[in-house]
Structures are given as structure tokens and as C-alpha cells.
Amino acid sequence: MSFIIPNENLKKHECPLAVIRCVDFRFRESDQEFVVNHLGFADFDLYAWPGAAKDVLKNNGFKTDFTAKVVAVSKNLHSIRKLLLLWHWDCDSYGGSKAFADAEAEEVAYTKDLHVVRDILATELPEDIEIIMAYSKAVPQGLEYTTIE
Template structure:
């Protein structure tokens, strides 16, 4: 094994201001960076998966839901995350893109609001502790809080 990059980080664990569930669609990574900056999060745990919060609302397989739930639980336990942020975005491939809504952005946004609300309910009913849950929708014009 050979070191390819010099890098230093602290050995101590941190307290996370949030555990963020975000879609891995790289078009929306700049939005994540803006969001984190806007919220002034010093530390956050990022769970970056296709569809963002989709596995918590309408998982294709039950194991997806369990896996994300477990990841959030670990974030809460290990880093005492103070809140959870659930994200959905426009033209998400996990939902068939904007085309799945006949390119109707309002219909798509409404569907994402319902999905995120469903994901929030799932967490409220299944998490081992109570923590604030924020719902975020991102489109090509900005970041919306629900």
C-alpha cells in the first residue's frame, strides 16, 4: 500500500448539526453545498442515495427503507445529530424524471411534497428517538422548505 494523498483530520468524533438524506444526482450537489452553507452546518452526516428520501416513502424493496433508517439511527447515536433533513428534487431519475409527471412541474412538486411528508411520518413512527425533521425540495431555480 502506498499513500497517494496527504490528508489530516481530527480523531475525535463531532456533534452533527444534521443528518442529511440527499439524492446522489450530481446536478444537485451544488444545491447541497449552498444549503449546508446557508444553514451554517459545521458538521453533518450525509446519506447520499438515489432518490434522496424516496426509500423512506416508497421503497422498491423493504430493505432500502431499513437500510436508510439504520444509517440515520447510527448518525443520531454516534454524532448526536440534532435534526434530520430529507430532500427530494425535480427531474429525479428515481421517480422517472419530470417526464413521469408529463413535464408538469407543479404536479411533480406536489408529488414530492407528498413523498417527503410520507418519509417524515415513517421516521416519526420508526425512529428510536424524537428529533426535528426538515423537508427540502430542490428544483432548477432554488431550494424550497416545505
């Protein structure tokens, strides 16, 4: 079998943003909508890994491979200006929401780790890549996305 799918993006060479998010399928469509419709980035390189960039906190080689690819592909080929670290609620790399005493504790853990990972990556990546952070939280209406400084 073969399929033809129209694609206007092949003609493009640059995008302003790279995103690293968790592989979790439950958040894929909402994450896309957040980045495109709410952050306003129609085009972005997408890196997906269990726990997003949380493995930067481990000394297991992920940080080295990830930063090398961001520089070689997203910066040098696609000229990104920003990197978004996108965490999500109920992430299995934290043991899910059940691993936390309450929603506030989960939020505190995510924002703490986001800042630590951001600070580590900032020392590894070129200074002209701005690292931005966000996370999603479960609310009765769906997911609430919050950007943090």
C-alpha cells in the first residue's frame, strides 16, 4: 500500500520553536493545541520522550544526546529561537498523580523540576536559545496549561 498526503511544509526550512514533551498519548492533541493556538507557534520541532526532559536529572546520557540533537537539528538546520519544556499532569515518570499527597504537591514537584532542568540545559545549550516552561494540570473542564518564568 502507499498513500499520498498533501504537505505544504516541505518547502519550509525554519521554525521558531522546539518542544520536548512526554510520549503519553493522552496529552498529544491537547499539547499540540496549546502550542499552536495558545502559544502561537504554528511550526515547531517536536521531541517526545517518557517524562519529557525529566531524564536530564539522571546521569544517563539523555542530556548529552538531547542537547546535541537540539543544536545540530533544531538550531543549526531549523534556526529555532526557543525551546519549550512541557510537563504534563499524572505523568507516569513521577508515578502518576497518585504518587503525590495532593494536587498542590504535584504542581510544586513539576515546577521545581522544570526550573532545575531549565537551569541545567541553559548551561549546555547556546545562549541564544531561550528556554521556556509549561505544564498541564487536570481540571474539571479538561486540562489547564500554565506557562512559568
